[in-house]
Amino acid sequence: DAGVTxxxxxxxxxxxxxxxxxxxxxxxxxxxxxxxxxxxxxPQFIFQYYEKEERGRGNFPDRFSARQFPNYSSELNVNALLxxxxxxxxxxxxxxxxxxxxxxxxxxxxxxxx
Amino acid sequence: AxxxxxxxTEISVVEKExxxxxxxxxxxxxxxxxxxxxxxxxxxxxxxxxxxxxxxQNEISGRYSWNFQKSTSSFNFTIxxxxxxDSAVYFCALTMGxxxxxxxxxxxxxxxxx
Numbered sequence: 023d024a025g026v027t028x029x030x031x032x033x034x035x036x037x038x039x040x041x042x043x044x045x046x047x048x049x050x051x052x053x054x055x056x057x058x059x060x061x062x063x064x065p066q067f068i069f070q071y072y073e074k075e076e077r078g079r080g081n082f083p084d085r086f087s088a089r090q091f092p093n094y095s096s097e098l099n100v101n102a103l104l105x106x107x108x109x110x111x112x113x114x115x116x117x118x119x120x121x122x123x124x125x126x127x128x129x130x131x132x133x134x135x136x
Numbered sequence: 137a138x139x140x141x142x143x144x145t146e147i148s149v150v151e152k153e154x155x156x157x158x159x160x161x162x163x164x165x166x167x168x169x170x171x172x173x174x175x176x177x178x179x180x181x182x183x184x185x186x187x188x189x190x191x192x193q194n195e196i197s198g199r200y201s202w203n204f205q206k207s208t209s210s211f212n213f214t215i216x217x218x219x220x221x222d223s224a225v226y227f228c229a230l231t232m233g234x235x236x237x238x239x240x241x242x243x244x245x246x247x248x249x250x
Contacts, residue, residue, distance in 0.1 A: 053236070055236070055237065055238075057238075062242075063242055063243075064140075064227050064229075064240030064241050064242050064243050065181070065227075065238070065240050066240070067237045067238060067239070070236065070237060078237050080237070110179055112181065114181075114238075116236060118236075119236050120236055123236055124171065124183050124186050125183070125236060125238060126183060127173075127180055127181035127182075127183075128180065129178065129179055129180045130179045130180065132179070
């Protein structure tokens with residue numbers, strides 16, 4: 023079975039632009055979470071979705087938004103990009119959203135904002 | 137407050153040496169889960185182990201072993217007879233509240249030299 027997939031792999035954007043990142047979870051997994059990993063730091067939680075509903079949100083500005091589709095894939099949108107948004111964006115899927123289930127991560131999308 | 141501390145930023149060892157990666161956590165929850173993930177240069181986080189707060193039994197998986205001690209809020213990871221392929225950044229993580237959001241430490245970069 024395929025693991026978590028993310029697209030695109032790399033992306034270069036200019037300050038002020040908008041970006042959409044995509045994630046497909048492991049087959050059968052209904053929960054998707056997004057994390058931002060700045061260089062040299064651990065990943066930071068952005069959003070969690072389960073059954074198309076937002077279940078959790080981290081400490082990120084409203085420029086960040088996400089949604090989950092009926093097939094459980096997900097999009098992360100970032101508006102008005104800042105230089106500080108440059109990071110590796112990781113998507114993780116799990117069979118359920120609660121803390122007992124391990125999350126499996128995709129390869130990430132590396133976003134560079136110039 | 138929920139927090140994970142990995143005090144060792146970088147560790148360098150020679151192949152076949154044993155190495156221990158330290159992890160100290162803080163949480164007010166009585167039920168929580170701890171995780172270790174490996175991040176090779178490719179960027180994808182690889183799940184290694186999950187441990188719940190009620191199970192203090194140490195675990196061994198091949199060359200990997202984990203020591204969980206609630207009395208010191210530590211969940212340390214030991215690699216026995218390290219190999220070059222073990223070179224990666226290792227993250228310790230804690231789940232927050234009733235949901236599955238992961239709080240990561242800053243990671244420990246392990247370099248194993250031949």
